[in-house]
Amino acid sequence: MVDWACKPVSPRLPRCGIAVTSRLGTTVNMAESRDIIIGIDLGTTNSLVAWADASGPRLISGAGGGFAAAGAGAANGAEDVMVPSFVCLEDDGRIVVGSEARRHAVEKPLATLYSIKRLMGKGVAEVEEEVRRLPYRVERLRDDGTGRDVVEVVVGSRRLTPPQVSALILAELKRRAEAHFARPVVKAVITVPAHFDDAQRQATRDAGEIAGLDVVRIVNEPTAAALAYGLDRAETATIAVYDFGGGTFDISLLRVEEGLFEVLSVDGDTHLGGDDIDRTLMDLFTREIREQSGLDIDSPTIRQQLRTLAEQMKIRLSEDAEAHVEIAVGANFTYRRTILRQEFEAMIAPLVDRTLEACRRALRAAGLEASAVQQVVMVGGSTRIPYVRRQVGELFGRRPYTALNPEQVVALGAAVQGSILAGMRQDLLLMDVTPLSLGIETLGGAVGKLITANTRVPCKAVEMFTTFQDGQSAVKINVLQGERELARDCRCLGVFELRGVPPMPAGIPKIEVTFLIDSNGILNVFAKELRSGQTASIQIVPSHGLTREEVRRMQLEAVEHAREDMSAHHLIDVRTTVEFDLGKAERMIEQYGDLLDANERDRLKRDAAALRRLARTSTDAREINEKREQFNRLTIPLAEKAIAASLK
Amino acid sequence: MRPRVASRRRRLTWQTQDERIEIMSSAQSLPLKCTGCQAEQNTPIVCIGCHTLYPVPQSADHFTLLGVPRKYDLDESELAASFRSIARNVHPDRFADQSEQMRTLATRLSAEVNRAYQVLRDPVLRADYLLELAGGPSAAEEREAPGELLMEVMELREELEQARARGDRTALERMQQALRTRRRRTLETIAVVAREIDSVDERTRRSMRRALNSLKYFDNLLAERA
Numbered sequence: 001m002v003d004w005a006c007k008p009v010s011p012r013l014p015r016c017g018i019a020v021t022s023r024l025g026t027t028v029n030m031a032e033s034r035d036i037i038i039g040i041d042l043g044t045t046n047s048l049v050a051w052a053d054a055s056g057p058r059l060i061s062g063a064g065g066g067f068a069a070a071g072a073g074a075a076n077g078a079e080d081v082m083v084p085s086f087v088c089l090e091d092d093g094r095i096v097v098g099s100e101a102r103r104h105a106v107e108k109p110l111a112t113l114y115s116i117k118r119l120m121g122k123g124v125a126e127v128e129e130e131v132r133r134l135p136y137r138v139e140r141l142r143d144d145g146t147g148r149d150v151v152e153v154v155v156g157s158r159r160l161t162p163p164q165v166s167a168l169i170l171a172e173l174k175r176r177a178e179a180h181f182a183r184p185v186v187k188a189v190i191t192v193p194a195h196f197d198d199a200q201r202q203a204t205r206d207a208g209e210i211a212g213l214d215v216v217r218i219v220n221e222p223t224a225a226a227l228a229y230g231l232d233r234a235e236t237a238t239i240a241v242y243d244f245g246g247g248t249f250d251i252s253l254l255r256v257e258e259g260l261f262e263v264l265s266v267d268g269d270t271h272l273g274g275d276d277i278d279r280t281l282m283d284l285f286t287r288e289i290r291e292q293s294g295l296d297i298d299s300p301t302i303r304q305q306l307r308t309l310a311e312q313m314k315i316r317l318s319e320d321a322e323a324h325v326e327i328a329v330g331a332n333f334t335y336r337r338t339i340l341r342q343e344f345e346a347m348i349a350p351l352v353d354r355t356l357e358a359c360r361r362a363l364r365a366a367g368l369e370a371s372a373v374q375q376v377v378m379v380g381g382s383t384r385i386p387y388v389r390r391q392v393g394e395l396f397g398r399r400p401y402t403a404l405n406p407e408q409v410v411a412l413g414a415a416v417q418g419s420i421l422a423g424m425r426q427d428l429l430l431m432d433v434t435p436l437s438l439g440i441e442t443l444g445g446a447v448g449k450l451i452t453a454n455t456r457v458p459c460k461a462v463e464m465f466t467t468f469q470d471g472q473s474a475v476k477i478n479v480l481q482g483e484r485e486l487a488r489d490c491r492c493l494g495v496f497e498l499r500g501v502p503p504m505p506a507g508i509p510k511i512e513v514t515f516l517i518d519s520n521g522i523l524n525v526f527a528k529e530l531r532s533g534q535t536a537s538i539q540i541v542p543s544h545g546l547t548r549e550e551v552r553r554m555q556l557e558a559v560e561h562a563r564e565d566m567s568a569h570h571l572i573d574v575r576t577t578v579e580f581d582l583g584k585a586e587r588m589i590e591q592y593g594d595l596l597d598a599n600e601r602d603r604l605k606r607d608a609a610a611l612r613r614l615a616r617t618s619t620d621a622r623e624i625n626e627k628r629e630q631f632n633r634l635t636i637p638l639a640e641k642a643i644a645a646s647l648k
Numbered sequence: 649m650r651p652r653v654a655s656r657r658r659r660l661t662w663q664t665q666d667e668r669i670e671i672m673s674s675a676q677s678l679p680l681k682c683t684g685c686q687a688e689q690n691t692p693i694v695c696i697g698c699h700t701l702y703p704v705p706q707s708a709d710h711f712t713l714l715g716v717p718r719k720y721d722l723d724e725s726e727l728a729a730s731f732r733s734i735a736r737n738v739h740p741d742r743f744a745d746q747s748e749q750m751r752t753l754a755t756r757l758s759a760e761v762n763r764a765y766q767v768l769r770d771p772v773l774r775a776d777y778l779l780e781l782a783g784g785p786s787a788a789e790e791r792e793a794p795g796e797l798l799m800e801v802m803e804l805r806e807e808l809e810q811a812r813a814r815g816d817r818t819a820l821e822r823m824q825q826a827l828r829t830r831r832r833r834t835l836e837t838i839a840v841v842a843r844e845i846d847s848v849d850e851r852t853r854r855s856m857r858r859a860l861n862s863l864k865y866f867d868n869l870l871a872e873r874a
Contacts, residue, residue, distance in 0.1 A: 422745075423745055429736055455762070455766065456766070458740065458758045459759050459762050518740075519758075
């Protein structure tokens with residue numbers, strides 16, 4: 001029983017040179033590495049894992065656990081490194097992740113979860129629009145008295161929060177990396193859209209933790225892409241990373257000099273991506289089918305079919321001038337439609353315009369003219385659309401750079417960041433910014449800004465608080481993120497309750513609260529009462545997130561589940577081996593049985609039958625395996641005689 | 649000439665003796681030699697030679713942190729170069745394999761350095777900061793703008809609204825231009841005081857604060873167009 005996959009053990013390697021040979025015979029030189037730190041792109045549609053050493057990043061592929069050639073556009077290579085971000089919860093309790101889960105999407109729409117990234121760190125009210133188009137059920141986390149608004153997906157009797165679903169995808173990537181290195185992998189860098197707020201980043205980190213990963217850094221996707229492009233070799237340059245993915249859009253402007261990547265500004269939209277392009281087509285199909293057939297087609301299965309068709313059509317239209325769709329609806333109606341590229345472009349123009357508007361805002365925030373940008377890098381599957389490339393090229397007055405596969409570049413960059421943190425790259429450094437302003441609710445529901453958007457991280461702000469009542473021992477602070485003036489228009493991150501304020505008359509305590517946004521873009525809060533010098537404790541009730549206890553409990557559950565899963569797999573393996581060995585032995589008895597005396601022969605036959613019975617009835621893999629080995633030892637004399645006979 | 653900070657893992661090279669004294673005076677009482685490797689430091693928080701981190705001393709101001717002279721007129725590119733050199737060396741990624749305590753210290757120091765740079769690179773924030781260092785008044789202590797300004801702002805806003813209502817783009821453009829000029833002039837007067845901040849009296853400092861407050865009115869008016 002292989003236990004290490006579910007029990008994270010910190011892999012401390014000695015510093016001397018060890019060569020680890022992985023399954024495909026790739027030799028990985030561990031001489032410089034103290035830890036393996038993998039880079040993960042946890043995408044809306046696809047997820048990838050990569051690893052980098054001083055020589056550069058490579059993607060880790062699936063089945064064989066081998067390295068895939070970076071940037072190679074080979075069709076099967078690309079398929080093999082991408083894990084579709086799909087999770088299917090089967091009726092029998094099995095959980096399927098990736099391509100296999102995606103294949104179930106049409107046939108089991110209620111049990112197949114996808115686009116889960118769009119629900120990360122969100123409340124039910126915020127994703128209402130989203131949820132209406134998803135075939136699976138989404139509900140509010142059962143009330144625990146804190147008034148939190150946290151989303152849960154519901155499949156049959158099972159309820160999972162988005163971080164738990166993401167954790168299943170992360171666990172698959174972790175497994176691939178472990179198969180590749182033939183050793184436990186615990187540390188990871190995970191990427192998020194630059195425009196993700198604190199709750200969404202926390203949710204991503206929680207997902208990692210639930211999957212048994214130590215998330216050493218959360219990196220912004222466009223920044224990771226810039227790292228992957230190795231643009232550090234150039235002289236001082238200003239670059240723009242246009243990242244249009246499956247579910248989110250980011251634009252980042254960076255200044256690069258001597259390996260230092262300084263983000264100047266970011267902008268974007270966490271709800272704008274290829275999914276929305278698919279929906280534009282889906283909505284058109286739905287409307288036309290309804291008009292032409294008069295049929296009500298609002299079933300999860302049809303919705304899922306239309307989604308798949310829309311996606312295929314979008315991809316086709318990036319290559320060809322027109323695309324055709326055909327779908328049988330009910331018994332007597334077939335919907336047929338041809339869409340010209342021009343028509344498609346007109347349909348998606350409003351979406352692309354929104355990305356261009358974000359680019360202009362980012363330029364303004366950085367104090368730059370579009371012409372000051374020397375290179376425009378394209379990231380994300382949606383940048384394969386010719387119209388998108390054309391529009392971006394026009395805005396910046398230069399042809400976008402598309403040398404690397406736009407779907408792989410983020411994972412490669414995450415791996416590079418991992419190698420920086422592992423101490424393998426001393427020549428590169430990232431300096432990122434916080435995408436949103438941070439503030440606190442003041443009297444009358446206004447927002448007091450503490451940190452403005454596009455401030456370099458880590459950054460901090462210090463604010464003084466006091467009490468309103470004599471002897472008051474706790475102070476509540478409502479922390480917000482967003483650019484609007486009123487608290488109700490901003491995103492509430494949570495209520496921070498300072499406790500243990502020494503009893504004093506109203507207005508006397510001087511509580512110094514430090515808000516620190518770290519390199520992950522995640523908020524940390526510290527408080528101290530200055531008159532007494534006491535450190536106040538802070539109780540955080542996240543508005544749209546999980547508590548530390550919940551994350552720990554989910555992690556344990558996941559480990560338990562993995563262990564069960566593992567033993568189930570193991571049992572199947574052992575039973576298969578038994579059948580194989582028995583088959584071999586029985587063929588031998590049949591062919592060479594008369595070389596043994598009758599007693600010996602009967603005993604072997606009896607033992608074979610007993611082993612078969614045990615293998616079919618017992619669930620104890622170890623016992624079955626022991627009996628199998630015993631049986632195999634009993635067959636040795638026969639095997640020797642058989643070999644001798646065949647040599648005669 | 650400012651001392652040039654050599655890139656990673658090299659000692660600092662001081663270009664002139666005088667400059668060095670100027671830095672020393674702005675960073676009095678701070679260790680300018682690393683207690684670890686004895687290399688000279690241009691900032692009290694990190695040794696560029698051996699990457700030893702030091703907690704930020706209470707007395708350290710933004711100028712000291714970034715190793716630049718405490719004055720209003722700073723060379724932008726040298727400030728940037730000094731910032732980058734220090735920021736590289738206190739970057740949390742450099743301490744990823746070290747103890748939690750060291751990582752936290754690196755994060756806090758990076759936050760301080762980033763804040764210092766944010767303030768010093770911006771002419772308005774820099775003037776504001778010099779005023780605070782000289783004893784204020786702070787923005788909270790003196791909220792008034794120059795008396796004549798309110799009247800002026802009200803008239804300007806009215807004119808702007810009328811021009812907007814008429815859809816008169818040329819008039820709008822002209823007023824924007826005038827506003828920008830007005831803002832620049834105010835900043836110039838602020839700069840004059842900021843250069844002499846340590847020798848001016850409390851009354852002058854108060855009027856400098858009022859001038860700084862008036863910039864906010866101009867900024868708001870300029871932002872309104874969008």
